[in-house]
Amino acid sequence: MSAALFEYLLRLGDNTLVxxxxxSEWCGVAxxxxxxxxxxxxxxxxxxxxxxxxxYAAEVEDKGRDADALAFRRDVWxxxxxxxxxxxxxxFGKTLMRQFLFDAFNVLNLTALVGSADxxxxxxxxxxxxxxxxxxxxxxxTVIALGDGTQESNRRMQKALDVLWPFAGEMFVVDAVxxxxxxxxxxxxxxxxxxxxxxxxxxxxTSAMLTLPESDFAHKGGKTGVRHxxxxxxxxxxxxxxxxxxxxxxx
Amino acid sequence: MSDLKKEWPLWEVFIRGQHxxxxxxxxSLHASDExxxxxxxxxxxxxxxxxxxxxxxxxxxxxASSPDQKGPLYEPSNSKVYRHPxxxxxxxxxxxx
Numbered sequence: 001m002s003a004a005l006f007e008y009l010l011r012l013g014d015n016t017l018v019x020x021x022x023x024s025e026w027c028g029v030a031x032x033x034x035x036x037x038x039x040x041x042x043x044x045x046x047x048x049x050x051x052x053x054x055x056y057a058a059e060v061e062d063k064g065r066d067a068d069a070l071a072f073r074r075d076v077w078x079x080x081x082x083x084x085x086x087x088x089x090x091x092f093g094k095t096l097m098r099q100f101l102f103d104a105f106n107v108l109n110l111t112a113l114v115g116s117a118d119x120x121x122x123x124x125x126x127x128x129x130x131x132x133x134x135x136x137x138x139x140x141x142t143v144i145a146l147g148d149g150t151q152e153s154n155r156r157m158q159k160a161l162d163v164l165w166p167f168a169g170e171m172f173v174v175d176a177v178x179x180x181x182x183x184x185x186x187x188x189x190x191x192x193x194x195x196x197x198x199x200x201x202x203x204x205x206t207s208a209m210l211t212l213p214e215s216d217f218a219h220k221g222g223k224t225g226v227r228h229x230x231x232x233x234x235x236x237x238x239x240x241x242x243x244x245x246x247x248x249x250x251x
Numbered sequence: 252m253s254d255l256k257k258e259w260p261l262w263e264v265f266i267r268g269q270h271x272x273x274x275x276x277x278x279s280l281h282a283s284d285e286x287x288x289x290x291x292x293x294x295x296x297x298x299x300x301x302x303x304x305x306x307x308x309x310x311x312x313x314x315a316s317s318p319d320q321k322g323p324l325y326e327p328s329n330s331k332v333y334r335h336p337x338x339x340x341x342x343x344x345x346x347x348x
Contacts, residue, residue, distance in 0.1 A: 032259070034280050038294040138290050145283055 004180045013053030014081035020046030045131040052124045072243040076233045083222035084167040086232040097160035103136035104200040105171045117185035147208025169218025261310040262288040266302035
């Protein structure tokens with residue numbers, strides 16, 4: 001049980017850690033000051049959520065590691081993040097499309113986790129879900145504005161959707177860990193969330209004049225750690241450099 | 252400033268703090284429409300828990316007095332001390348007025 005719970009908490013924490021770092025890469029270079037600070041806020045929300053998930057994961061593991069050790073001293077194959085969140089930022093439109101696809105899932109997942117049988121998970125979810133709802137409101141508005149904007153912005157958003165779509169399906173893939181969590185009343189049935197997720201994204205993409213790709217082919221291997229994309233290792237090299245080069249540095 | 256027409260319009264932002272005070276002007280920002288202006292105001296001006304309510308108004312809709320008019324507008328009231336309610340003692344527990 002505790003091995004599966006540890007694995008499950010790593011998935012939650014690694015998603016927010018990897019996406020939080022990705023979003024933070026926009027700090028200082030976003031297309032407008034207002035978007036820059038909004039993305040930085042979002043990144044900080046995710047890192048805050050990461051601290052809670054990974055701190056709990058470290059307690060469950062009970063091997064003397066803490067949240068920082070889990071974040072900065074694991075290599076690619078030990079990460080349990082979805083393939084979607086490690087995809088590169090690309091242009092602003094791709095970043096916001098990735099954000100929107102994840103935010104819609106995150107709100108549904110966290111809303112379910114508020115009722116988790118694990119009190120600690122329920123508390124973290126209750127705190128995080130309000131942030132996630134705001135992220136979704138923001139990414140939804142931006143996806144519509146850019147999709148239903150100029151010919152060029154529409155073209156870029158459709159391209160972003162087409163590129164990211166095959167990575168979205170992994171969010172709803174159920175494996176043994178998910179099944180064990182669901183049976184224990186700790187986590188939701190991910191497969192059942194897919195219908196609600198489509199109900200959120202479909203009308204938004206329609207308003208944004210975008211077409212949902214027909215194929216439901218989904219790349220897998222991120223949340224199991226079996227096959228991350230080549231992007232995650234490069235990201236970790238940047239993210240983990242300082243604590244690896246200067247172990248236990250304080251400031 | 253390549254092409255001004257491509258810039259988002261300017262919005263003035265008013266935030267109401269948590270102490271039952273009125274909305275106060277806190278600054279301005281750019282946004283494509285009213286909804287985004289409120290979201291941007293939330294991100295730019297309420298990061299440190301400054302507010303419970305946000306108003307935004309497009310800057311072009313604000314009428315402003317001209318600095319040239321400051322003589323006729325303000326100077327006549329300089330010499331009218333009898334308009335100040337200095338004859339009343341305000342009890343401390345009234346609080347901010």
